[in-house]
Amino acid sequence: MTAQRDFDRLLTAWLEADAPARAPVALADAAIAGVARTARRPAWRIPERWIQMQLSARFLLLPRLAPALVIVALVVAAILAVFLIGSRPKVPSIDGPARPGAVVFETAGHQIAISGVDGSGTRLLSIGDGKDASPAWSRDGTEIAFFSVPKSGTSAKLIVVAPDGANRRILADGLPMTADGVPLVNPPTWALDGSAIAYIRIQGQSEEIDVVSLDGSAPRSLVRGAPLGANPVWKPDGSALAYCGSPDGVERAVYLVAADGEGLPQRLSAAVPSNLICPDIAWSGDGRQLAFRRGSDDGPFGGVRIWIINSDGSNEHRLTTSHEVEMNPVWSPAGDRIAFGRRFGQTADGIPTFKLVIVDLDGSHEVTISGIAPLLYASWEWSPDGAQLLVQTASGGAYLVDPAGIKAPVSVPSWGDWQRLAQ
Numbered sequence: 001m002t003a004q005r006d007f008d009r010l011l012t013a014w015l016e017a018d019a020p021a022r023a024p025v026a027l028a029d030a031a032i033a034g035v036a037r038t039a040r041r042p043a044w045r046i047p048e049r050w051i052q053m054q055l056s057a058r059f060l061l062l063p064r065l066a067p068a069l070v071i072v073a074l075v076v077a078a079i080l081a082v083f084l085i086g087s088r089p090k091v092p093s094i095d096g097p098a099r100p101g102a103v104v105f106e107t108a109g110h111q112i113a114i115s116g117v118d119g120s121g122t123r124l125l126s127i128g129d130g131k132d133a134s135p136a137w138s139r140d141g142t143e144i145a146f147f148s149v150p151k152s153g154t155s156a157k158l159i160v161v162a163p164d165g166a167n168r169r170i171l172a173d174g175l176p177m178t179a180d181g182v183p184l185v186n187p188p189t190w191a192l193d194g195s196a197i198a199y200i201r202i203q204g205q206s207e208e209i210d211v212v213s214l215d216g217s218a219p220r221s222l223v224r225g226a227p228l229g230a231n232p233v234w235k236p237d238g239s240a241l242a243y244c245g246s247p248d249g250v251e252r253a254v255y256l257v258a259a260d261g262e263g264l265p266q267r268l269s270a271a272v273p274s275n276l277i278c279p280d281i282a283w284s285g286d287g288r289q290l291a292f293r294r295g296s297d298d299g300p301f302g303g304v305r306i307w308i309i310n311s312d313g314s315n316e317h318r319l320t321t322s323h324e325v326e327m328n329p330v331w332s333p334a335g336d337r338i339a340f341g342r343r344f345g346q347t348a349d350g351i352p353t354f355k356l357v358i359v360d361l362d363g364s365h366e367v368t369i370s371g372i373a374p375l376l377y378a379s380w381e382w383s384p385d386g387a388q389l390l391v392q393t394a395s396g397g398a399y400l401v402d403p404a405g406i407k408a409p410v411s412v413p414s415w416g417d418w419q420r421l422a423q
Contacts, residue, residue, distance in 0.1 A: 090421075092423065102116055103116070104144050105417070106134065111132055113126075131149050132146050155173060176201070192237075192238060195213060198211050206227060208224050209226055209241070230245070231244055233282065235256075239259055241259060266313075288311055292306070306318070306326045307319065319340075352377060375393055
């Protein structure tokens with residue numbers, strides 16, 4: 001018995017030595033008191049009351065999965081953003097060279113058509129039996145503006161449409177037309193950002209310069225009483241338009257008017273007698289200079305030359321020293337050369353014809369294009385990349401010509417306005 005009692009004492013001592021620390025005596029009483037003071041959760045807030053136990057147990061995992069779900073959502077959103085941006089059509093910058101696209105032109109039957117410069121893929125944009133005229137691409141190459149007289153119509157309308165014929169809408173109405181139903185207006189002039197179009201409304205022996213926004217707002221008159229041939233042209237930044245003005249009806253000059261109509265037009269160039277004319281205004285791509293035609297004191301018509309002037313009215317000077325008639329300057333896309341027409345002769349009907357001349361901005365490196373028949377007035381245009389020019393001869397033929405005068409001209413089906421595409 002003694003041995004048994006000694007073993008019991010040793011076992012008890014060993015268990016007490018290795019056992020964990022005992023909880024305070026008052027711990028149980030404190031826990032019971034804390035539970036008594038805590039309000040019970042309402043039954044309606046217990047998920048198991050409304051949802052099966054298996055489902056409610058799954059919901060407990062959601063907080064742990066939340067960070068992973070957020071990451072997955074962000075990745076999906078990024079992929080969608082890249083897809084949507086990549087699927088949008090690219091448009092060219094509003095200045096500088098661009099990739100050549102399609103040519104829009106007016107057919108002999110006064111219909112608007114679009115095709116490749118080589119005549120491929122020709123299709124009509126005109127609808128119905130009316131007569132359409134003067135198509136012009138927007139600077140970004142996404143829309144075309146032209147004038148239209150519906151069959152049996154009494155006035156012309158300004159139409160804008162996408163190249164595929166979609167989104168066709170009327171921006172202005174009540175414009176003049178000829179006796180045989182052809183729009184009697186100059187080509188529409190797009191603001192370079194595509195937000196508005198300027199056009200001429202002939203009023204007897206004068207012209208009104210109107211502007212209409214593409215947001216659907218009503219057209220507004222910008223200049224009244226301008227002379228015939230006002231030729232409004234947007235400044236590249238869209239802040240103003242240059243035009244040929246004659247406030248007193250005696251002298252003409254290049255004027256600048258704010259696009260919002262605020263303030264009075266400001267004269268830029270020297271005033272000359274009205275019979276010396278001053279249209280054919282063209283802005284350089286950077287908006288720092290204008291080229292225009294203006295008469296001088298060596299004859300009312302024989303003295304018409306190409307002049308250059310800064311946008312602030314300074315440094316007005318002739319482009320060349322030629323004594324021949326010069327008209328319709330067109331800046332190259334890079335802004336380093338100017339193409340213009342130099343009078344060569346006239347048609348059997350007395351209409352002046354021209355040779356195409358290309359020069360640097362200081363008048364040097366003059367190239368006269370040969371190998372084609374004389375051109376009609378204002379029928380030459382640079383390709384968007386500046387590699388060639390599209391011209392129309394007095395006999396009706398159209399050609400692509402090399403501005404360096406080295407390559408032989410290439411005959412093409414039609415002359416028109418050339419679409420600019422992203423490079």
